[in-house]
Ligand code: ANZ
């Protein structure tokens with residue numbers, strides 16, 4: 001019998017697709033456009049199982065939309081700046097580009113072998129000067145709008161890598177890359193003012209509701225962390241300016257029995273008295289080695305030091321002691337809090353440890369926090385709070401205090417966000433240089449646009465070793481330049497940009513990837529975007545997706561794009577794991593994609609990763625069977641080989657039962673693909689193959705037009721998941737390539753309807769109702785149905801039934817008493 005040779009098919013069709021540019025976006029207006037995008041890969045080594053799954057999912061959508069008749073844009077590129085390239089280059093004593101571009105070539109070859117329906121003509125890499133020129137241009141535009149600025153700030157610092165780390169690069173207090181304990185350091189850094197867009201980032205999520213996974217929206221909402229409350233000004237003895245706190249519970253102001261400031265904020269060292277300075281400084285050192293996550297953790301024992309000064313509560317003039325404690329963060333709210341131990345758990349734990357009074361000001365009916373050690377946070381009537389007397393509702397209490405404080409000029413309504421501005425400076429080599437020149441006379445001077453890109457100098461090996469600041473600082477020829485404004489001696493900024501900047505706009509670039517006059521052609525973007533389907537890992541649920549949304553809104557404000565959300569629909573595929581665990585070298589449970597492909601072929605591997613589970617769930621390689629997938633593909637291939645009718649035969653004359661079965665399955669496949677239940681879609685294709693095989697081997701026979709119709713539907717459906725074998729099958733069925741151009745099957749709605757007959761119901765010989773029923777309905781069911789009918793009931797008008805004759809399925813005759 002006919003056998004599918006995966007290896008030969010892979011070689012043959014890869015070449016065919018390439019020669020015929022089968023998957024090139026036409027962009028000629030002949031068809032409606034549809035942009036399907038996979039998160040672009042980082043070029044670390046060859047493709048792995050994770051890529052195999054993610055890209056198989058994206059390709060299902062791209063191939064489906066293409067068959068549906070869309071002009072599909074399905075591009076590929078590389079997020080090719082970043083630390084691993086730099087570390088590899090130091091190890092190998094070469095320039096990071098060598099490692100990077102070699103890996104890109106390896107991955108490109110593997111992507112082609114993997115049979116993805118990609119438009120290779122739009123390929124890009126963020127480390128190409130032709131790309132990062134525009135990253136730099138965007139930076140300058142953001143700066144012109146006041147959205148990029150420099151400030152001093154504490155940053156996470158890895159002493160080993162000698163670099164600043166973003167919060168997400170710190171895992172349990174350790175550097176994500178090298179495992180060294182992270183410390184804090186004060187540096188002047190570049191930031192993007194993403195906080196200015198906090199409200200829009202929240203509000204525009206309405207556009208994404210139902211189209212993005214709910215958990216991603218929740219994560220983004222929490223990350224932005226909008227809270228409303230009030231600012232309250234406290235005087236401090238011996239100081240002119242008041243200190244402002246942010247509180248979500250201004251209504252508990254009478255319960256504030258102490259005051260806490262962040263040890264690492266500006267205020268603490270200013271107000272600490274000499275008696276307490278040494279103790280404070282020791283505490284500050286300790287705090288610096290802690291991560292934000294540790295500091296916010298609720299089950300940690302509270303620590304802190306008294307600063308020797310008091311604050312004055314503006315509502316009652318009470319003096320309360322000021323502490324520095326690490327549970328208060330320097331850069332949230334104002335970095336200072338009024339502590340209300342009766343109604344805030346952290347404050348209560350602190351008060352109990354330091355012997356501070358706990359004063360209940362809201363009677364919630366719960367037990368006294370003094371005794372239980374549990375702060376009460378609920379609604380209740382206010383006590384010990386003269387201004388709030390008679391009020392017993394939180395909203396009213398908050399409003400009353402805010403109006404009182406506002407009148408007295410010591411407080412006001414406020415909203416704060418967890419979201420911080422985006423620290424984009426990196427003291428590393430392999431990134432887009434920040435296009436700023438620092439001149440002693442003129443200060444910060446942007447590099448003139450006609451001098452972009454600011455290209456990286458050629459450094460390699462140990463020259464790339466971090467030296468506390470960027471390795472770029474050591475490239476004297478590169479750093480020292482004439483000031484573009486005054487011509488005097490000046491220095492280039494030696495920081496490079498966070499790679500999240502590169503990936504915040506690449507999807508725009510794909511619309512006109514070779515344009516050397518602009519970052520992207522707004523007209524091309526308008527034709528293709530927003531992206532219809534974005535596919536990628538949930539590890540990007542927060543930062544990448546938030547930052548690219550931010551970029552899009554800024555570009556909207558610049559008038560360059562006409563929409564505010566770039567990705568209409570998002571799919572987060574799960575991971576490929578093995579034996580219940582993430583694959584890792586240390587566990588030795590890695591599965592090599594190349595080896596799997598060599599053994600089972602691309603189609604079987606692709607089918608396996610998609611069939612294993614719903615797309616958003618993990619695939620455990622220990623539970624799947626690529627061998628089973630291959631056997632199924634052989635079965636499908638043999639089925640196609642056995643069809644004996646000619647292409648174009650009139651299928652309407654085919655076996656009605658088989659047609660009805662197949663059309664129902666086909667309708668289901670379409671629904672499943674639309675609804676991203678790809679695994680179920682594959683199960684239906686398998687059912688279709690079984691039904692068709694049975695028909696071929698049974699009475700219906702290989703020559704029945706219904707068999708051909710089924711085989712063609714199978715081939716088209718299967719091409720979303722197993723493109724190579726499907727091209728072969730399409731050919732076996734007597735068609736010209738490519739199956740990717742063959743169009744999605746039309747389902748005949750008439751064949752979906754289960755057959756019905758009309759049953760006449762008579763009452764006393766008169767027709768009172770007509771019921772649509774199944775031809776096989778039973779007598780009892782029909783009797784019940786007839787008696788339940790509204791018109792029948794009306795004509796019976798409450799009378800008993802004396803006699804009822806049921807002749808299923810066509811007649812019911814009722815005689816009332
Ligand atoms: C007094 C109070 C009484 C508070 C009470 C809460 C309950 P969210 O909801 O997360 O915005 N806070 C303010 N700034 C802080 C900082 N920099 N570090 C740590 N905690 C800070 O939390 C706001 C509440 O967290 C604020 O309201 C403040 O404590 C504390 F019964 O003020 B509250």
Ligand code: ZN
Nearest residue numbers: 439442483486
């Ligand atoms: Zn100058």
